Structures are given as C-alpha cells and as structure tokens.
Amino acid sequence: MSALTDLGVAAIRDGVRDGAFSAREVAEAFVDAVGKARGLNAFTVETPEHALAAADAADAARASGSLKPLSGVPLGIKDLFATQGVQTTAGSRILEGFAPTYESTVSANLFAAGAGMLGKLNMDEFAMGSSNETSGYGPVISPWRRGDGGNAPLTPGGSSGGSATAVAARLAPGVTGTDTGGSIRQPAAFVGITGIKPTYGRCSRWGIVAFASSLDQAGPMARDVRDCAIMLEAMAGFDPKDSTSLDLPVPRWEANLSSDVRGKRIGIPKEYRIEGVPEEVDRVWEQGIAMMREAGAEIVEVSLPHTRYALPTYYIIAPAEASSNLARYDGVRYGRRVAPENGNLTDMYEATRAAGFGAEVKRRIMIGTYVLSAGFYDAYFNQAQKVRALIARDFERVWAECDYLLTPTAPSAAFALGEKSADPIAMYLNDVFAVPASLAGLPAISVPAGLNGQGLPLGLQIVGRALDEQGVLDAALALEERAGLTARPEAWW
C-alpha cells in the first residue's frame, strides 16, 4: 500500500468510509509530512490539533453512521481566509499576530462538511504576486526542480503558492486558494495540480481578506478534477453576508462528473497565441487540442478581440480596488502599529503602513490611488471599467460558437525564485491568459497537461460559461484522463 499522503480527497473520504484506514491515521500522516517539509515554507501556521480533532470526529461519525462529505479529509487553508482563533495574515507583516474572532464562510463550510485544517498556507502578500516572493513570511519553494540537475529553488507560482506546494509535495490532499487574476490557476499549473476558480459569486467572500472585491473568488486546488469537484461543492453556496454571492443552489458537481465531451465545441482563441511564449507551451497546447479532438470534441478557432487589453485593464481595476480595500490597515484597531514618538495620527499611519506593507503592495496601492485620483479617474478607472465590459461581451459572443475555451494557463513553466522579481511587468505577464476570465467572472480551471524540456509541469486552462462549472470540470476531466500525467516531484526536502 502506498503512503496515506499519496491519497487525494476522494480516496481519503472513501477509505475512511470503507474502513480501509482511520481518519486519525490520515491526519497523523499529513501532520507528519507538514512537519518534515518546513523547508518549503508552505505553511505560516501549523494547526495539527485542528486536523486531529476533525479526524477523531470523523472516526466517531463513521462509528455512528453520520459521516459528512469531507469527513476525515485534512486540508490546508490559504492565509487569506479568516480562521477563528488562528493567526490570519494574508501573507502580510501588517497583520502579524492577528487572530480573527470569526471564521470565513468558505472555511466554515469546509469544516461543517467534516474537513480538518492542517494549517494556514503562505501566499503573496494580500494575494498580490505571481511567485510567492511578495510574502511577508518568505517565499514558498516549489517541490519541483529542473531536470538539468541544478538545484535552483523554483517558485510554486502565486499568489496561492503555499497552497500549490502543499498539494504537490503531498502535505495536504486538497487546499483552498483564491483567484483574483490567476492566483489559483497559475500556481496549479506551475506545480502540476488542478485548481478551479468558480463563477464570481459561487463562493462567499465573507471572511476572505479582500484584495480586489470585484474579482476575488475562492476555489479549491487538489490533485485532480474529481477532488476539486468534491471540495468546490462543500465550499460554494449562497451567503446573505456577501451581497455579491449568488443565490443559487449548489449543483452536484461530483455526482454529475463525466469526461464525455463528444459533440462539445472547444474554442481556441487566436488572440491567445502571443509572441514570446516558449515553444513548449504552444506544443502542450497543441497536444491538448489533439486530445480533446480525440475525445470527440469539435475544435473551432474563435476570436476574443479585446484580449490584449485585459492585462492593462486588470492592472487598473485590481489596484484601484486594493488601494481602497487596504486602507483599513492603519494601525488603529488591529495588526501592526508603529507610533513614532511625539507623532500625530498621520505620522502613525505613515510609519505603520511603511513598515507593515511590502514593496509590491505599496506599488499597487500607489497605482490604485493614482488611477482613482481627480483628473485621472476617467482616463484610467472609468475607461478600464468600459473595457472590462467589452471583454465580458467578447466571451458572451464567443459562446455562440463554442462551449469552452482551451488555452494555456500560463505563458511559461515555473521560473526560479529571484528570476523575475526585479521586473514587475514581466511578473504581471504571468497572468496574461488567466486575467480575461477573471474580468468576466467566468469559471476557469487549470489541469496539468504535460511537461516541458526540464521535466516541469505545464497546465492548460479551460474557461466556460458563467455557472457552467460542470462543463468546465467535465472537459478538464477529459483532458486529465488523456494526458495521463504521472510525474511527481522527488521528495528532496
């Protein structure tokens, strides 16, 4: 029998149900793995007591015949989710030591479904970053290494970098992520796992530290499509505490999962073929197209004419919202406070925020403040809102021609830490394929589809119509089955 930590969400759930092992054994195995992987810096807080208590509850539930959908499954929770009594920092030093008195709706939903928590997962500060290097608690390291024998530490991507590493390194069978402009999908692609951003409004944002409210969505990251479906079912649902939450029943995604895509039309957007993308990314994309065709889908070339404006639009809207959302970190009520001797209120604000925020967060607050300021609002923010509407319209029109879009998730495989950290624009380009679906609020998934020349995973993205998570999951499953990837990182840590 393989190690318990090799099991995914479904296998653990089923194994606990069938008595193949106890939830306690599973939790202990993962707690042990987490403890041994500190070098990867995936966790900011470890909560073995939480995972073990949930496991014991699961074992008791099994004995009394009252198992829940996630009984016995220990999960990692991204540090953007407020967890009651457990430090929640959003990867920022400004929230160091902050332990909320409340539990985010999404994590509460998972716990109510029987899941336990192994700990809080490291991330880019306030989810602003694509490499985890903006974390106030040090970068997360990917368990993957290049096949060239070099030991350069690689990024797991970001912002859900701790989440990605935790799943890829078998420190957790599943984790929560959040995606504002690719923060679930790009790291999932970088470490060879699956991650889905559902339709905006499927998961409540209540208790998730806000980055850009009109874009932020929670979603699961796990080893495969089925595990994501199981987790998303538990995470999603209407929440009256979030005005943007969708008042719709949660579909039974797992039960309805089917890799049959015969007759489905897969759109290949021509605008996603961009210059400067490595040949191997295109190659994996072509392979993915071939697999879908083999699976019986019809491949159609489509056009999303405003795609090229998506990234600039995103980098106006997201920082604008962030500049306002982050105003509350002022040292007055919670978190870090730096009060200079004989200083006034403004001095305290300045010192607190200067010390508490990292460089990328400051950069985005400044960009956001600028694009909202008098005289620039119309030229930047207002214009960006209009372009966002055009991008959303592109998608609405394309659904007349196809059912899903198939694109690369990211324009490259994982890069080495430090490689792009000096060049913000190069870093922002990581999200070029992910951002359009975010701006349109559409469900999008990344599935591992192949390896590059260095043996590093590459992911493909499937985008679907609003609320069609089922279709997105189904198409992803078709791809997953045909890609049949078995490569996994060696445990060197």
Added chain:
Amino acid sequence: MSDYRIQGATGEWEVVIGLEVHAQVTSKAKLFSGASTDFGAEPNSQVSLVDAAMPGMLPVPNRECIRQAVRTGMALEAEINAWSRFDRKNYFYADLPQGYQISQLYHPIVGEGAITILTDEKDESTAKIVGIERIHLEQDAGKLMHDQHPSFSYVDLNRCGVALMEIVSRPDMRSPEEAGAYVRKLRSILRYVGSCDGNMEQGSMRADVNVSVRRPGGPLGTRTETKNVNSVRFIMAAIEYEASRQVDVIEGGGAIVQETRLFDPDRVETRSLRSKEEAHDYRYFPDPDLLPVELDEAFLAECRASLPELPDPKRRRYEQALGLPVYNAAVLTAEVETARWFEALLAELGEEHAVRASNWVISDLFGALNRLDHSIEQSPVSPAQGAELLRLVADGTLSGTLSKQVFEIMLETRQDPGRIVEERGLKQTSDTGAIDRAIADVLAANQDKVAEYRGGKDKLFGFFVGQVMKAMQGKANPALVNELLKKALG
C-alpha cells in the same frame, strides 16, 4: 423674495445660502450592519465586525434605510431613482475604520425635489420654494474622544456605520431666516414621514452651511462651507457671521477663498478648517462589495402608500375643511405630534368644533405645557380628556372660568374632567332660584351702589356680576347671571 441685505461700506450685499443637511435615518440597525443604532450606549458597545472594518468583512445594505430614504424623497416630491449605486469616498481618519465612507456620489437614490417654506407662519405670502438637488444615503463616522487620556485619543465606533441621508438643497436661500425656516420645515417633514427623529441635540440632524455674498442680483460669489452646525439657531448665526465676514474681506480688498470652515458656538464665529488646496481627493469609485440598488414598482408603491398626510396638505385641509385661521393651522401642523394630538381630540369631539378646539389647544394647552416645560407627548391631559372638557363647556356644564379651574386640576391630578366636576361640585348652575337669591342678597348688601347704578353709573354692572359670581362660588351660568341681574336692577 427676501430683502435681507448686508449694509457694507461700499453698498448692499445679498447672501446666497445652500444647505447640506445630514439626517440620521430612523432604523434599528445600521446602514450596512446589524449593529444597533440606539443613542447613548456605552462606547463601542454597538459595533459589529463590519463597523470595525475587520479583515474580510462585507457590507450588506439594510433595506429599511433604503425604504426610509425613498419615503423621504417621495415626501419632498422628488424624483426617485429606481437604479442607484453606492460609491466609496476614500480618506484616512481614526473615526473611519474602513478608510472609506460608503456614500452615493454618482447615482444618488433620490433626485430633484422641493420644499415650500414660510418665513412668517402667519403670512402665506411669505411662501418660497427651496429646491432640493438630491438625497443620498451614506454611513456616519465614529466619534473621537480627546479628553480620556493625556496623550492618546480614544475612538467610539457606536455611531460608525449608522445611516444618514444627506439632503442637499439648491443655493436658493437668501437670509438666515429663510435658512432657519428651511431647516424647521425639513425637520417637520422628516418627523411626519418618520424617517428621522430630527433630534438636533443628539446630532440626528446637522447641516453643512454653504454661504457666499454678491451684489444684489449679481453673479455668484465664492462660497465657503461651514461644517456640522447642529441647531437652527447656530445655522442662522453661522450664516450671519460668515456673510458679514465675507463682506468685510471683500470690502477690505481681499478675496474669499473656497474653503471648509468650522462654527464655534461659544464665540459665535466661523474658523478656517482647510482650504481648497488642502481639500481631500476622495477618489470616489463604485463600491465593488455592493450591487446596484434596484427598486421595483411594488416596493415603490408600498413606500408611497405608507406616507402619512404631510404638513402642507394637512395645513390646507385644516384651513379649508376645518375652517381654522391661518395661524392656528400653521401652529397645529408644524409638529407631527401636535397634529396627531389635535386630530385625536377632534376624533372625540367632532370636527364641527375644530375652531374652538384649535383655540383651546393653542392657548390653554400650549400655555400649560410651556409652564410645565412639557412636550405635547408628555401632556398630563389626554386628547380624550381635552375633548370631554370642551364638551362640558359646550353643553353649558362649565363656564369659561370654571373650565379653566377644572383644566388646572386635570393638569395636576390627571383625572377626567367629568369626575372633577362631579366630585368637587364645580358644575355651572342655571338654577334661577339660587341665582335670584344671590342677586337679592348682593343688592341688599350694596344699596348705595344700586342707587349709583340706577343713577346712571352703568359701569357698576360688572361689579354686581362679580359679586353674584363670588356668592355663587363661580359656578353660576354667567349668561343667566347677566340676564337676571339686568332684570333685578330694572
């Protein structure tokens, strides 16, 4: 047209005034959280996670606050915007946990309306229409307390997030009196509607006062904005001071700078708070945490149906249908509680007695309440008791004098007038035998005066009436006394 003018050294100046009134919406919970809005609670005892802007907290609009704003707009005959939106107004301050106030800049819930004011309540020719530009909903801020610690300021967030309506007038007022009349009228309407308690001492209503001066009828001058003035008297004083100050500056060769000022009620003056250059750039943008507010027909119809009769129509009805004098109608409709009391009285008494009842309320009841320093809601006499008293006068049981006596006893004992009359024997008597006996006694005891009267000194009649009434302990029917006395004196 107001002819209010400031006499400057170089001639006359006209004052132009616009008011932004912040009215606290009557609602149990805050605009975007479930925390209580009760006044006077322990500091920070009515603060939700949302109000304190804890990480990850989200606002959820309180439908009741939206309803109250819509009802208010309808009462001001304003355009109701079926589609409106909340925006964030961004600035840093310690009483503003979110670092932004949720307000409505671009798409307010209520558009243009109007209020008719009277600078002289007795004179309908002083009527003037003041335009309302808009009403929007926004969050109140918390309160800083500087007197709790030698080097720290404390923050009380109880008020933080409470719903305010900002009611913005057109710059249509031309004198402190007009501004005062506007605020009083607005307050009256809000209290009728029940959307704001109008309590200025508790800060439920406060005004930002925009003032500029110009040559009569000339182009508009530069305005200043005096923030947070919290009584009608202070608003009028702030305008008077600010207008004179501006005239002095201009006549002294200076120019008015567009700025925000503070009113100091102790010194009765305004002081500069910050200039236009120092003004915040609020970086308004649509709040992405909130969906647009869309009002459907059923909601609007319910709001409309829930409106009470408002002061102006009520006043017209009192004048036209009830026949009240202009002044009585004005006084009785100014405050919703007064009108309510008066109408409860009429319901018992019958509308045909409206004029007499209105006179009694305004003179006797108001006089007594003033003396006791009571509001009409604290009146020791109920409308039903008032009606009974008036009925006892109408049916001749009580004379005017007796009724005043009985009323005094009612104020003191809260007893019904009928019972007082019974128990204390204060009934007016029309027993001609008893009156005649009293007259005979009085005339017998004052034969010299009888002679004088008969000799032509008519004025003595009043003396005899008084003596007879006294002998009858005030209970004799005065008309009968007159009649019988005349007969007796021949």
